[in-house]
Amino acid sequence: MVEESGSMGNTGGRRAKTYDIIKNARVAVGLDITRNHITVVVVDLKGEVILRTGVRHPFERTDEYYRFLGALVDQAVQKCGLAPDKVLGVGIGIPGLVTPDHQKVFYGKILNFTGATCEEFSTYINYPSSLFNDANAAGFAESWFSNRTKNFFYLMLSNNIGGSVVINGEVYNGDHLHSGEIGHLCIVPNGRKCYCGQRGCVDAYLAATELSSLTDGNIGNYFALLKSGNKEAKAVWEQYLQHLALAVNNLYMLFDCTVILGGYVGSYIEEYLPTVRSYAAELNTFENGDASYIEVCSYKTEAIAAGAALNYISAFIDSI
């Protein structure tokens, strides 16, 4: 598990040797499953992503899809030149709610896969596997990489909205495992229809698709269009920011902690942070004129896949 990494000090006698962890003594694989895309990462014992790859492949609950998933995992392990016994497990991040044993999807409206099991996902995966809610996985990655041990709310602004409540560095799941589901908090009574069946939910206003629908679903292109000064893009952004400020202020009133903007939109929002803060500050009951509690995610891409894998790394380190 450890190797000599050099020497330190010079006190006249023999120099003290230093040791470091052999980073790829063990690794974990992480997957991020979305409607049209699969991301695969391999993470080492230091939590660093040593391989990342992605492929466009629409989700379907078929044997062919799961076979493809198994092949992707095998390819990733091979590309890293690792023996299979070095792989601790495969964490599968999904846009759904998962039972506490990480084996079954109990709410899966986004991909219409309620009831799907880890067994079915891992039919062709030759390693221990577990399912993880996407936002919770991303929140876990954020707390690992930024060394956050305190309380924060991770707001996942991707094609769907997710949230993760992290208390003292640990994800708080709630009594029925749907804590932090900010996507279904109503911000506009009788507003736009949400996929959940209700109206006016945060998801219907803050999903990244509200922006990327202007650019054929490509969020990077949307932000390029916005930067170019396009009027329509600016108008949509202005509305988006107003709704975002409202949602974020609600979170702050409820949890009184840092709110991290993550997901697809979070990875582009850094330069707009002063505007987001100024809008949210106007709504703040307690610290008038301040919204410095809003931060941007430090882990910009592959947070879900990495977080799903990190669960295996973390459990392994705890077991030593």
Ligand SMILES: [Zn+2]
């Ligand atoms: Zn909803």
